[in-house]
Amino acid sequence: MTDPLANSYYAATAHERTARSGIRGDSRCDVAVIGGGFTGLSAALACAERGFSVILVEVAQIGFGASGRNGGQLIPGLRWTASELEEEFGSxxxxxLFDLCWRDNRVxxxxxxHGIDCDLKAGHLEAAWTLKDFDATRREADYLAKRFNYASNVVAxxxxxxxxxxTLYQGGVHDPQGGxxxxLNYAVGLAQAAEAAGVDIRESHRAFRIEDTADGLRVNTDRAEIDARYVIDATxxxxGDVEPDLGRYTIPIMxxxxxxxxxxxxxxxxPGDAAVADSRFVxxxxxxxxxxxxxxxxxERYSQTPPxxxxxxxxxxxAEVFPQIADAKIDFGWxxxxxxxxxxxxxxxxxxxxFYAHGFSGHGALVTTLAGELVAEAMAGTAERFDVLASLPSRPFPGGKWLRRPLATLGLLWYALRDRLG
Structure with a gap:
C-alpha cells in the first residue's frame, strides 16, 4: 500500500522491521485482531499472555496508521477534563475513569x-493561549490536586x-506524568513482544468483512479467511471499511x-524537554x-486531500510560536x-x-494501549474495567453516508473560527 503522506521522521528513523507479508492461507485461532496500531498490538499481546491463540492482520505495515505517525505526545487522561467527567457522570x-486514564500508564x-527502545521522555506542558484558558487550566490543576491527589505544576x-x-502563551500547566x-518504534517494540508471546502477525492483509459462522466468527481478508472465537476490530x-455502521461514529480529520x-x-x-500542546481548538x-x-x-484540514x-x-x-527558527530547514513533512x-x-x-475501540479523537497515544489490554481482560471474563469506558455515551454523526462529513465539517469550522476570533 503506497501512501503520499509517509515522508515521516518516524519511518526514516525506525528500528529495523521484520517483513511479515507472507500468505499463510485460511486459518483458525481463538482471537483475530484487525489492525496493527497500538490498540490492536496491545490487545493481541495481552490476549496471547492469557493463553489465547492470536492472529493479527494489518492492511499495510505495523504502525502504518495514526499509531506510527502521530505527534508522539503522551498526555494523561481524555479529551474531557476530570472535572467535566465528574460533573457529567458523577463521582x-x-x-x-481517573484511575484508568490518568493513573494507569500502560505505555x-x-x-x-519489554525493554522497548523508543526515546521515552517525561513531561508534558499544556500552554494557555488566552488568560481565560490559563485560568481554566489552573482551576483544573487545583481540582486534580485536591480531588485526586494528582500533582502537576502551574506555570505563570x-x-x-x-x-x-x-512569549505567545499566557502560562500553562506542566504534568510530570505526561511525556x-x-x-513507531513503540509500535515495532509491541509487535516484537507480541510475536515473542506467540502472536501470528500478517501484514499486507486487507480485512473487509466480519461474518458469523456456525462455529463462531470469520474475518474475510483479500488473502485468506480467518475463523475465530473472538474478533477485535482495532481499525x-x-x-467503516470493515464495519460500516461503526464508521458512522467518527469522522477523519487530517x-x-x-x-x-x-x-x-x-x-x-x-529547556525542560517536555512535549507541548496548546489550548486552542485547532x-x-x-x-x-x-x-x-x-x-x-x-x-487541520477537513478535506482528505493533503496540501x-x-x-x-x-x-x-x-514560525508563529518560534519566530527565531522561522527559516529552519525542514527535513520531513507527513x-x-x-x-x-x-x-x-x-x-x-x-x-x-x-470487540471494538476507536475514536480516540487525537488523544490516544496512552489510552490505546490501555484499550487493548481492557479488551483482553473482558475477553478473559473480567469486563468491569472495559465496561467503564464502554459505558461512555456516543452517538453517530448525523447526515447519513453522504451528508455526515459535510455537516461535521461545518461544526468543526465554527470552532476553528472561534479560535481566530479569540
Missing part, C-alpha cells in the same frame, strides 16, 4: 517490561521561559507534522526528538487521519464476540 464513574509499563507567564522560548516518545479511522533538521540550539527552544503541538529536531504539528507541500502548510504555525467522535470521547463496545 463514582469519575473515580473509575510506560509495557516499555519497561513569567515562568514560562524555563519551559518554552516564546513523549518515538511512536480506528478505517473502521493532521500534519514536520520535523526540522537537527537544531544547534534546540534546548533553548524547550491546536499546535510540538516537542524535541532524541536527535534535537523540532517535531511540530499545526493546523501539495506539507512543510509549507505547517511552517507558518511553527500527515494522517485522526478519527474523531462527536463528543471527543472514545467509542468502546462489544457486539456478541466482536
Amino acid at each position: 463514582e464513574r469519575a473515580d473509575a 510506560k509499563a509495557r516499555i519497561a517490561r 507567564k513569567a515562568d514560562m521561559p524555563a519551559h518554552i522560548a516564546t 513523549h516518545f518515538h511512536p 480506528d479511522s478505517w473502521i 493532521n500534519y507534522n514536520i520535523a526540522t533538521a537537527p537544531l544547534e540550539n534546540a534546548d533553548r527552544l524547550l 491546536l499546535n503541538y510540538f516537542r524535541l526528538s532524541a536527535d534535537k529536531r523540532l517535531i511540530f504539528g499545526g493546523g 501539495r507541500d506539507i512543510a509549507a502548510f505547517v511552517r507558518p504555525f511553527m 500527515g494522517g487521519a485522526v478519527a474523531v467522535t462527536r463528543n471527543r470521547l472514545p467509542h468502546f463496545g462489544r457486539r456478541g464476540n466482536v
